[in-house]
Structure formats: structure tokens, C-alpha cells
Amino acid sequence: MMTTSSLGSLVPFLLLTAFVMAAVSESRRSFQEIASQSGADASTGTQWAVLVAGSNGYYNYRHQADVCHAYQILKENGLKDENIIVFMYDDIAENEQNPTKGIIINKPNGSDVYHGVPKDYTGDETTAANLYAVLLGNKTALSGGSGKVLSSGPNDHVFFYYTDHGSPGLVAMPVGDYIYANDLMNVLKQMYKAKKYMNMVIYIEACEAGSMLQGLLPKEMGIFATTASNAKESSYGYYCPGDDDSSEYDTCLGDLYSIAWMEDSDAHDLGKETLQEQYLVVKKRTNLSHVMQYGNTVLSKAFLSTYMGQSSKKVSSVPLHELSSSNSLAVPQRDADLVFFQRQVQKAPKGSSESAEAQKRLDEQIARRSHADRSINQIVNQLFGDSSAASMLTDVRPEDQPVVDDWDCLKTFVRTYEQYCGRLTEYGMQYTRAMANMCNAGVDKNGMEAASIQACSGKA
Ligand SMILES: *[C@@H]1O[C@H](CO)[C@@H](O)[C@H](O)[C@H]1NC(C)=O
Ligand SMILES: *[C@@H]1O[C@H](CO)[C@@H](O)[C@H](O)[C@H]1NC(C)=O
Ligand SMILES: *[C@@H]1O[C@H](CO)[C@@H](O)[C@H](O)[C@H]1NC(C)=O
Numbered sequence: 001m002m003t004t005s006s007l008g009s010l011v012p013f014l015l016l017t018a019f020v021m022a023a024v025s026e027s028r029r030s031f032q033e034i035a036s037q038s039g040a041d042a043s044t045g046t047q048w049a050v051l052v053a054g055s056n057g058y059y060n061y062r063h064q065a066d067v068c069h070a071y072q073i074l075k076e077n078g079l080k081d082e083n084i085i086v087f088m089y090d091d092i093a094e095n096e097q098n099p100t101k102g103i104i105i106n107k108p109n110g111s112d113v114y115h116g117v118p119k120d121y122t123g124d125e126t127t128a129a130n131l132y133a134v135l136l137g138n139k140t141a142l143s144g145g146s147g148k149v150l151s152s153g154p155n156d157h158v159f160f161y162y163t164d165h166g167s168p169g170l171v172a173m174p175v176g177d178y179i180y181a182n183d184l185m186n187v188l189k190q191m192y193k194a195k196k197y198m199n200m201v202i203y204i205e206a207c208e209a210g211s212m213l214q215g216l217l218p219k220e221m222g223i224f225a226t227t228a229s230n231a232k233e234s235s236y237g238y239y240c241p242g243d244d245d246s247s248e249y250d251t252c253l254g255d256l257y258s259i260a261w262m263e264d265s266d267a268h269d270l271g272k273e274t275l276q277e278q279y280l281v282v283k284k285r286t287n288l289s290h291v292m293q294y295g296n297t298v299l300s301k302a303f304l305s306t307y308m309g310q311s312s313k314k315v316s317s318v319p320l321h322e323l324s325s326s327n328s329l330a331v332p333q334r335d336a337d338l339v340f341f342q343r344q345v346q347k348a349p350k351g352s353s354e355s356a357e358a359q360k361r362l363d364e365q366i367a368r369r370s371h372a373d374r375s376i377n378q379i380v381n382q383l384f385g386d387s388s389a390a391s392m393l394t395d396v397r398p399e400d401q402p403v404v405d406d407w408d409c410l411k412t413f414v415r416t417y418e419q420y421c422g423r424l425t426e427y428g429m430q431y432t433r434a435m436a437n438m439c440n441a442g443v444d445k446n447g448m449e450a451a452s453i454q455a456c457s458g459k460a
Contacts, residue, residue, distance in 0.1 A: 054164025166206025
């Protein structure tokens with residue numbers, strides 16, 4: 001027989017159950033509404049992808065390996081080559097340093113990810129201008145390449161994945177000018193106005209990747225984005241050779257955030273996992289930087305298959321922790337080059353000319369770093385005096401604000417610096433933070449030019 005007191009404790013339980021069930025059906029309903037509103041039903045429209053590796057050089061192996069791997073995922077899940085547009089310099093597979101010619105891998109002992117990758121924009125064609133032309137679907141603005149552009153329309157879904165070096169306010173391309181956050185945003189806005197997509201997903205691996213979107217991406221543009229890092233930290237190369245391992249590759253094979261989303265996509269049925277679920281999995285595995293999300297997060301309730309396709313092959317569900325290889329070394333993007341050059345020195349026979357050559361290349365790399373450190377410090381000191389110079393180098397804006405207000409000022413400062421002090425280089429790119437801060441503090445072009453001449457004239 002039920003006592004009053006036990007009934008008393010049962011009533012709230014029943015109420016709670018009813019409430020939870022109502023909440024579940026509510027959330028299911030609202031998901032379906034969202035899904036139909038946002039066209040998350042992949043049967044309508046075409047799925048397009050633009051994949052970009054922003055670097056070249058064997059010591060940057062990992063970025064092109066990431067992009068090749070991303071292509072294999074999309075291909076495997078049914079996207080067509082005509083809808084996948086690839087930017088990669090393409091100097092890795094046949095590189096003389098590559099121990100497995102014609103093959104690129106994205107993890108130790110991994111399978112080849114290079115086969116079949118469309119060579120749409122390679123070598124000198126891998127420019128920011130060509131990328132903008134591709135995104136805008138403007139063939140006449142292209143210079144070289146396969147001519148493939150996003151010919152997408154209002155029912156289509158677009159996936160844009162970029163991996164390489166970045167810094168506050170910009171990311172690099174293998175050739176020519178950087179991609180500045182405001183230029184990319186203007187292109188996205190034009191795409192939105194021209195109805196070139198129903199919804200779009202952007203994944204960015206780079207240092208300070210959050211600065212590409214922070215305070216810039218309006219919710220109403222139908223874009224959901226995640227980045228490897230926030231606006232003030234490095235992202236990480238992964239599967240890097242450690243001191244005690246015999247890897248013949250001598251270079252990092254992947255990047256932490258990138259392999260986290262790709263190995264997750266490889267292991268799961270993309271029709272059963274949402275973008276938000278993947279974001280959380282990737283955030284957890286990418287434990288050396290803060291994986292961020294931007295734009296319209298409601299869109300992240302859509303399944304991955306909406307953007308990445310879905311294989312008819314049944315994928316077994318492997319728990320993610322079993323995928324991680326615990327011994328792999330992670331290295332900050334900007335130091336991964338040194339790993340390669342140091343290994344070249346270690347491997348060369350002592351006293352050989354090979355060894356001297358390798359040491360020379362390493363020394364040059366280190367000298368370029370000192371030059372960047374020295375010249376920027378001198379410029380900032382000259383403009384601000386010792387007392388406030390430090391804050392120019394380190395000040396970070398709040399997370400809802402772009403890193404700079406006047407983007408033309410930032411571009412001018414980068415060009416002025418490079419004119420007198422030489423190319424920033426992947427290491428020196430970090431100093432775009434100081435340049436952005438100087439713009440925000442009201443330094444003008446003449447001031448920057450005079451300080452750059454003073455710091456670097458005859459020393460570039
Ligand atoms: C790769 O394969 C080699 C040789 O088969 C093996 O010794 C090594 O442990 C493997 N490495 C990884 C990370 O699986
Ligand atoms: C395409 O690019 C060309 C060359 O830059 C430009 O003149 C033209 O206005 C662009 N077309 C559209 C539709 O934006
Ligand atoms: C990050 O995760 C890896 C793999 O699980 C682990 O070995 C490492 O210690 C973690 N690093 C930090 C800083 O938590």
C-alpha cells in the first residue's frame with residue numbers, strides 16, 4: 001500500500017517526467033522546424049566545398065595533408081568533384097624530402113590521402129584574389145587554375161575549410177597577399193546578398209583564428225563557423241616527430257583541430273551527428289587552444305551530412321578517445337618549422353657538408369625570428385616610448401570586438417613594415433597584433449613609415 005508520504009515524493013517525479021517528455025518533444029519539433037527553415041534536409045540543393053591549404057614548403061607538410069584528407073571525407077560521403085574546389089600549392093607529394101613519393105598521409109602510418117584530389121588552384125594560382133573569385137563565383141576575376149568556381153544558388157549548402165598560419169586579423173596564402181578578416185567578411189556578405197548559399201559552414205585552423213570572425217560575423221547571414229583557436233593564441237601542429245621517434249617524415253603530419261574534426265567525421269555516420277556535437281568533440285580533443293564557435297549557432301543543430309554528405313556505407317561508431325594516439329607530439333604552428341630544421345641537423349652525419357648546410361638553414365630561420373623581434377620592438381619603442389610599448393605588443397581586445405577598427409590602417413602598416421623590414425614570415429606574423437593596436441591607438445602612416453625606416457633601413 002502506498003503511503004501518503006511516498007505518493008508525495010512520486011508526484012513531483014511524475015510531473016518532472018511529463019515536463020521532460022514535453023521538453024524533448026518540444027526540442028524535437030523545434031529542431032524539425034529549424035531543419036526545414038534552414039534547409040537542413042540535404043535532399044534539396046547541392047553540397048559545395050572549398051578547401052584551402054594556405055602554406056607551401058615541406059616543413060608545412062601538414063596543411064596540405066589536412067586539405068587532402070578533407071577532400072577524401074567529402075568524396076567518400078558523396079560530394080562530386082565538380083562541387084569540391086581545392087586550393088593547394090601541391091609541392092608535397094613529389095617533394096624530394098617526402099620519403100613516400102606520390103603519397104601524402106595525415107597521421108603516422110596513415111593511408112594515402114593525396115590520390116584523386118582535384119588540382120584546381122596550385123602553385124602561383126593559390127592566391128587570395130583567386131579564392132575570392134571562387135567564392136563569388138566570378139570566373140572573369142580568376143587568374144589561371146581549373147576555372148571551377150562556386151556556381152551555387154539559394155538552395156545549396158557550402159562548406160569552407162581553411163588550414164594554415166594566421167595572426168591577429170589575417171591568415172596567409174601560399175602566394176601573394178594575406179587574407180584579411182574584413183576582406184573575407186566582405187566576400188561572405190556579397191555571397192549572402194547574391195544568395196549563393198542557403199547556409200554555410202566555415203572551419204578555420206590557424207593561430208589566432210578567432211580574429212577572423214570575432215565581432216565581424218552577423219548571425220543573420222546563415223553561417224555557422226568554428227575555429228581552432230580564439231583571437232589571442234596559437235593553434236597546434238600535430239603528429240609531429242618527437243626526439244625519440246624514427247619517423248622518416250621529419251615534419252608534423254597534421255594539425256590538432258583539423259585531425260580532430262576529420263578523424264571524428266571518418267569514424268561516424270555523418271547523418272547521425274550534428275555540427276554542435278562535432279564542435280564539442282573537437283573542442284575536447286583540441287586541449288591546447290580554445291576551439292570557438294561563431295555566427296548562427298542554431299544552424300549547428302543540423303547533421304554533418306547537410307554539408308559533408310553521407311556515405312551509403314555503414315560507419316561503425318568508434319568512441320573518440322580510442323582514436324587519439326596519446327604519444328603524438330603537438331607543436332605550436334609557429335614553431336613547427338624549427339622541428340623540421342632541427343631534425344635535418346640531427347640527422348646529418350657530424351662534420352659533413354650536409355650537416356653544415358642544415359645548420360646554416362636552421363641558423364637563418366632563427367636569425368629571421370630575431371630580426372622580426374628586434375625590428376618590431378624598435379618600431380613600437382620609438383612610437384610609444386619604453387613605458388607603454390609593452391602594452392602595444394600584448395593588449396588584447398574583448399571577445400566581441402574585432403582586433404582593429406580601421407582595416408585599411410592594418411593593411412598599410414603590414415605593407416609598410418614589409419617594405420622596409422622584409423616579409424613578416426610565419427613567425428613574424430604574430431606582430432600584426434602590435435600593428436592593429438598601433439592603428440587603434442591612432443598612429444598614422446607617416447609615423448609607422450618613419451619608425452620602420454629607422455628600425456630597418458639597410459637591414460631588411
Ligand atoms: C607504424 O608502423 C611501424 C612499423 O609497422 C610500427 O613500428 C609503429 O609502431 C607504427 N606507428 C604507429 C604510430 O602506429
Ligand atoms: C567579376 O570580376 C570582374 C573582374 O574583377 C569584375 O569586373 C566584375 O564586376 C565581377 N563581376 C561580378 C558579377 O561581380
Ligand atoms: C591533451 O590531451 C592529450 C591526449 O589526450 C594528453 O596526452 C595531454 O596531456 C593533454 N594536454 C593538456 C595540456 O591537457
